[in-house]
Amino acid sequence: MNYRQLGRTGLQVSPLCLGTMNFGPETTEENSHRIMDQALGLGVNFFDTADVYGWKQGEGVTEQIIGRWFEHNPGKRDRVVLATKVYGKMGDGPNDQRLSAYHIRKACEDSLRRLKTDHIDLYQMHHIDRLTPWEEVWQAMEWLVQQGMVLYVGSSNFAGWNIAQANTLAAGRHFMGLVAEQSLYNLQARMVELEVIPACRAFGLGLIPWSPLAGGLLGGALRKASEGRRASERVQKEIEKHRPALEKYEALCTELGHDPADVALAWLLHNPVVTAPIIGPRTSEQLQGSLKALDITLSEDVLKKLDAIWPGPGGQAPEAYAW
Template sequence: MDYTHLGRTGLKVSRVALGTMNFGELTDETASFAIMNEALEAGVNFFDTADVYGGPQSPDMAKGFGTSEEIIGRWLAQDGTRRDRIVLATKVYQPMGTGPNDKYLSAYHIRRACEASLKRLKTDHIDLYQMHHIDRATPWEEIWQAMEQLIREGKITYVGSSNFAGWDIATAQMTAASRNLAGLASEQSLYNLTQRTIELEVIPALRHFGIGLIPWSPIGMGLLGGVLHKISEGRRATPGLQAQIERKRPQLEAYEGLCRELGEAPSDVALAWLLHNPAVTSVISGPRTVEQLRQNLKAPSLKLSDETLAKLDEIWPGPGGEAPQAYAW
């Protein structure tokens, strides 16, 4: 396994991160334990979860919330050496109850959510505490005050963001600097060959501030995982995915054809493309099975030629570069 620094920090994480969103919902505890065992054995040291993972992420369907963290906590408790072998990341923001303060990024909710995550994870500290979404109703001074207090108490070490716009990142960093804080270490964004909008402003902002990029949905909710081949074998796609397949069928045919020429699995090519970007720290693998994890772990060793990268750009064109050059003279 290859490792790299998490953004500008001194912390090193594996190029493939284990995403645990499926734990407790699509993957039971026994299978989840097997996946974590396999990941640790393979050298994956970056485990990512969220307080809301483990059930439908809806305030009206709270059943299952926290289950992913609880599964990880029980796995960590099996072997006291495991905690010091991983970089543990979780998130705060999503509704964890029906009360008016059971969500978002008030200092009140951040404190309570962190304490609850620590309890579920059966640990005394979180290595990377990530804001799951932007909360523009809460002042940055309040957010950083809450994070600073958690750092001071030793409950969290680094702070990250997820689903932030470029100007949110800049605002967060400037406010943190005014408080003599390091600010954000990482940003999780939707980024894959089919979704390249963040190339306009988010990636330039991350590069400017030295913040690591952790793409989520790296294979486009399954679109880039050889979906046409799977359908030809008789597998059925969900209605939502089927609609996307029909809209993107010419691109998918070209993409899977290129992967066949390369002799590589489409999912590996999708992950390898992301890892060729200097802004990317790690890609999140969210396997439902051990076999899926093993497949994803091949990506860091796959080197794509300049010619292949150019062909991928032709099939899945980006927004045209960075803003404003992408749309202005």
């Protein structure tokens, strides 16, 4: 496994991040523990979760599953770079969500309790909070770092100007600020190329793409149209909407001799701003298969063909839409 630095930090993480959103709702606790065992054994040391995962308000189901895995496997916590998130609604009270200092501190304490650990390696703001001033957010995050409860701070679903604003104000406080941004990014969804990726590059954030396979659309959707989630009405509509591009894409992948999912991950990994796409395996077989992407090198000719099939916004702003 060739590890990568997370943004401008000295932290070394695997080039694939184990996403745990399926743990609980889609994958049993036993199988979730098996997948984490396998991932760590394969060298995947970067695990991502969130307090809201499990989708039972206030329970943190997925964090609890991970916490029990740490409890049953002494020593493995120190081998994992653990990321979780704060922002979502965790109760019925007016302060049980968003990014007030009140909620950040309580949410962190609750996540630590569920995860059965004394620190979070990467604490990510799950969404921008337009009601809370950055002075308050950074004061809360600085306190968590000073107490050793959090090592690094990241963001998710931020706009480019949010990243610029956050890190400019953090620098004024002599605080490291954001070191990573988790964004929707894949061959079919490339809007972040306009301003988020340039902001990450300028401020030294590692990009962690979520939904790298576009909800399964880029994972061989035409070949597996009747299987699993791809059989749902919503996915079927997406397949029909993008059928011409999918036909060209899957034909190119066949020509290359690689599975579509592996090509999609390899395409993300060729971007130097990308640290690690988030993979969300529901089975051990899916996890093992994802590692094939690490051995794929895409030529300039192939990259041009992929751009023709899945055109982005035209580059970064403002050149994408102005002279």
